[in-house]
Amino acid sequence: MNFDLSEEQQLLQQTVSQFLEKECPVSVVREIFEGDTGFDPALWKGMIELGIGGLHISEDYGGAGLEVIDLALVAETLGYAAVPGPFLGHALASLAIQLGGSDEQKKNWLPRLAAGDAIGTIALGEADGVWQPEQWMAKIDGKLTGRKLYVPYANLADVIIVGVAGAGLVLVERSAAGIEVSPFGGVDRSRRLDTLEFDSVAFEPLPDGRAVASRVRDAGLVLLAADAFSAGSRLVDMSVEYAKNREQFGVTIGHFQALKHQLANMAVEIEPARALFWYAAHAFDHIPEEAERAAAIAKAHCTDGAMRVARSSVEAHGGIGFTWECDVQIWFKRVLFDRAFLGLPSFHRERSAQLGDW
Amino acid sequence: MNFDLSEEQQLLQQTVSQFLEKECPVSVVREIFEGDTGFDPALWKGMIELGIGGLHISEDYGGAGLEVIDLALVAETLGYAAVPGPFLGHALASLAIQLGGSDEQKKNWLPRLAAGDAIGTIALGEADGVWQPEQWMAKIDGKLTGRKLYVPYANLADVIIVGVAGAGLVLVERSAAGIEVSPFGGVDRSRRLDTLEFDSVAFEPLPDGRAVASRVRDAGLVLLAADAFSAGSRLVDMSVEYAKNREQFGVTIGHFQALKHQLANMAVEIEPARALFWYAAHAFDHIPEEAERAAAIAKAHCTDGAMRVARSSVEAHGGIGFTWECDVQIWFKRVLFDRAFLGLPSFHRERSAQLGDW
């Protein structure tokens, strides 16, 4: 047995994080947090040059032909730096085309998505906390009509994969007539969300759109779990750092047993969760019969654990942890995003119970 | 407003606890724990002489004519000393006769119960976690037939108040033919439980038996809440005492912040709960429209909180807290009893939700 990353995978994470140390220090994220575009063109360009735009796109279409585990590892590395930008929607849109698109659609979009000549996003959410394929209400008869919420970077996207009733996933060009995009104003300013109104808009079905809808959802759950895990471990690292440097009563506060034990509990909460999203990604790639349940468990556990850690991190920083100036807020809000996007932990726990024949 | 005990009530608690310090030190409870009768005749006699047998029995029948709040305060004092014996069943049986019996039945039983010439108990439990009046299966047509579980001290009782389908509470004399009593072997050796088999046994209905069944249940919930609260505070006191005396690394372990904070959390868990059973008892006596819900909340919260405190107390004592020799186990098992008897916290929380029109 070998439950560890390959050398290529470790190298991939190193390359990306070295790039981010240079190109995306916290100062860059802070600037993003002061605005509401959630986007840094230069940074995105750099990420594309690293190949992040097409990791899982097959080589025939100019991608790296890697697996969801590699996507998840990059999601982890990006999350640790709270990288702003359209990675999540872009990855899921290209995955949907890769898995469910026609040769025509693949030829048409995948090379441009891999090369960064186009940005993709995915529209899954609807009102009243609807995220799941079987719940979608957006209608298609000839044209697409309906309202989708929480769409990452629809303002920048060239192609939008939309979840619709019946057909699963369909492809819409942003340039098509009848699409109204309005900013949602989300809590995580490093991942902008928009609201989309479709008024009889032209679309192309993905031939396997119905079949891959839940696969794409599962991939999304894994990427959110990875992001939440890395946000949690970043917050633990920050809190430990703070405890080693902040002095009160003539010693660093890390000497205080109560805080030390809270930090230990935070680490115990988050560190084992790494193996959970690893496993879920691995299952997505190689253990199909376990993939759906493993993704549900990973999303529920990693986002819930990271949320608990995020709250503890604020306390571990004392008053300053509650301020805008303290970096804790950045990852705190990433976790809020990861936990709510694609559905709450309790929702996915009930799903995992059903999938486990409980 | 005056939300505090009257001087009489404070005096009552003092009198009882002074008596218990002399007559029921932990050594006595330990002896009881080594056997399985759960009974100390001399101790019970002394309690009767203090009037504990008839606190809430009206003066016309030789009782003190007090209220359920006074019963609860005594239950608290007894619980703090883990007093073994039939108090709970005796109190509820006499309350049932006082509230629901005929003049005949009152004249016949209350004076003897108050004077300790008779012991009463109450049979509410049935198989599969059934405790509630509306769930009782025990049948009466002319004679009583059925099985009742978890009956306190049925082996000693002269009169048994039995919950039956339809008629609520009925009165059975222990001496009647067709009653088989077998010891249950309960976890709390200071409060013995028996299993009763009724094979067409003679009984007398309580005229108001149906109406008072739920009142008596509510009184039981309050008494269990009071007992759990006092067990919890006894465990906190023991743990604090231990922390002040046990030395490691050259200081008493109470110096260690982690333990100090655990003890603080234990105290914060239990101390406010006192007001909860006070209020529930007060509501039973004076705010009928709130009585049922207040009792359900008090039972759920006090027994759950005490259970958490009991677990923490074991840890606060280190390895020794897990041993038979350590007194923690005595109150730990009292709380196990209080939490399960008459139904779990989750059950009463659902009831309180319904009673609150949630």
Next chain:
Amino acid sequence: MDLSYGKEYEEFREEVRGFLASNWAEGDRSSDDARSRFRKQAVEHGYLARSIPSRYGGSEQPADEIRATIIREEFSSARAPGDVQGIGTMMLVPTLLEKGEEWQREKFVPPTVRGEVKWCQGYSEPGSGSDLASLQTRAELDGDEWVINGQKIWTTGAQRADYMFCLCRTEPDASKHAGISYLLIPMKQPGIEVTPLRQMTGGSDFNQVFLTDARTPKDWMVGKRGEGWIISRTTLKHERNSIGAAAQSVATFAGLLQLAKNTQRDGRPAIEDPEIRQRLGALEGFVRAHEYSGYRQLTANARGDSPGVLQTMNKLISTNIGHEVANIALDLLDDEGLLDPLADREMGRIPRGSRGWISQYMYSLGIAVAGGTANIQRNVIGERGLGLPRDAYAQKGSGK
């Protein structure tokens, strides 16, 4: 045990209602004159400024928590102006009455009680939180003025404040605690700069105050040089937040219950979800326990008894309750938990309630840190409440 206020008090309540009926009209709220006129009358009737001697503009009433509670209840239901709130009346006035010099009382107490003069508190510093006594802001005597240099943080209302009561190090050579003095400093002067401290919610309830050669008269000191620490401690015992804390817990829980009733989950009100019911039920246990424990403390205070260990617990209890309220609320919000709490980001598309709850989700953490973290509360409960020994570092810290 009697949860009604009792005959005597119900009569008093009638009297208060009568006073309000004849002296306060809803319309008066808008007029400052009307408000201050009303306040004057209320003081004359002994309804406001009850703990303040009459020679300082108070009504000098015997302490009676229950009368005080009744007045608060009736005034607020009539939406009439009650006692001036704020750190000035809460902390400075009692301190001056106990430790101030006569001229200081005469100068500062009356306008503060009337609400004409506002205060802020200059205790915490960026480097001195739980270890407050390590504060570094220095005051040096220059002729007959103190010259103050340093930085204060978490100063609520600093922009609107006329004065700051401030702990400064005046005796650099004395031991940690003995080097601190308690100074009153005018805020409207060039040497003082106030910058708001933004919170993760985007709001700004706190400030940083930078003192650069700020000045204050030599005799604007409460107590003697080096007595600042003891004097700042004396104020603490004036805290009477037992009822306040409990009432707040009850109110937030009521709000949460409403949210659960109004929120749909799987096509039915979320409050019908069995798990939500259990979580709300468990939480209500803590809320009621806090509420009724508030009655216990109110009764004890009214009698002049000490409510014992309970009074060290109120802050931690409401913090714990606030945490669980926030956790349940976040699950009720479901996808609306993605919303940014910042009002200026409001898109008008989402029920306005939700933003408030996200904000509350973050504020429930603020509670834990405002005025001492939960860990400090646990120290207090363990040491003052349970009589456990003090921590080695704190002992060292406090020079013991």
Next chain:
Amino acid sequence: MDLSYGKEYEEFREEVRGFLASNWAEGDRSSDDARSRFRKQAVEHGYLARSIPSRYGGSEQPADEIRATIIREEFSSARAPGDVQGIGTMMLVPTLLEKGEEWQREKFVPPTVRGEVKWCQGYSEPGSGSDLASLQTRAELDGDEWVINGQKIWTTGAQRADYMFCLCRTEPDASKHAGISYLLIPMKQPGIEVTPLRQMTGGSDFNQVFLTDARTPKDWMVGKRGEGWIISRTTLKHERNSIGAAAQSVATFAGLLQLAKNTQRDGRPAIEDPEIRQRLGALEGFVRAHEYSGYRQLTANARGDSPGVLQTMNKLISTNIGHEVANIALDLLDDEGLLDPLADREMGRIPRGSRGWISQYMYSLGIAVAGGTANIQRNVIGERGLGLPRDAYAQKGSGK
């Protein structure tokens, strides 16, 4: 990433199965001869005593966690006798191999590995738990024998043990840690009295050992005088409980799941209760995380890498999981939670499962204290795992 064991290892598994098929029959379990004959063969094939040099009766195999795991899996599914378990093989043998003298290894290792000689551990004392180095049991030299007086506690298997490896104070004048020596003591002698320590469950897994002028030869000491503390620490790094702990978590959870399926609640299986489903679901997250983290550690160990901070966490993680398993079980038991776990109190009337679960409810606390409380685990994680500074008292305690 590859969760199968890989071709090479699957072949090895086949080889092991072949060996078992031809050398072990279910029936052999009853016969001691058959068992020891089988063990001998297994050692010759390199399946048992793998870390033990052949000159001490081991098979001296290169460390390979995965082969070891496969052997454990196959042997246990064939119910064949595996490596002798117990504190002797787990802790004493590695210590002797690393620090013992040649004659000590020759005398003690082979019979211990064969399971013919049993050991118990004499570390903790009533007054010395977390602060183990404060132990008071004294050994004084009398001619060429040590005379030992004192009391040990938590000594598992003391009744059946032939020897005890024991920490004693031999240098009363040396500093706390430097005064301790590591002695081997025969248990079957008049100077030693073993009394079982009863638990709240009624069972007795532990003992107290009273040493009154107990004796042992002068040279039955491992290491030099005063080296006992360091030597006892060296054994700790031999702990490899990562997989063990995770496997146990997985097993208890599986049991809990069964209980939830078999228990009726409101006339339907409890597992259909929405709240129970949520609680089980949340718990499964922790269990799977532990399970897969076990794989991570197994892989790292197999490679000779360090699994990092994870390896400091296993005990606390399984303690936490054990707590929640117990809490859920108690709610599933409902009224059967009133049952006494003591076997001898069994009335035969209740499903035998329930008593076991009550026992487990109490044992889950035992776990927390056995071998160091959860607080000690948190210290280890915080200090060894996260690199936080050591506690002032512990520093003082350890003479630093």
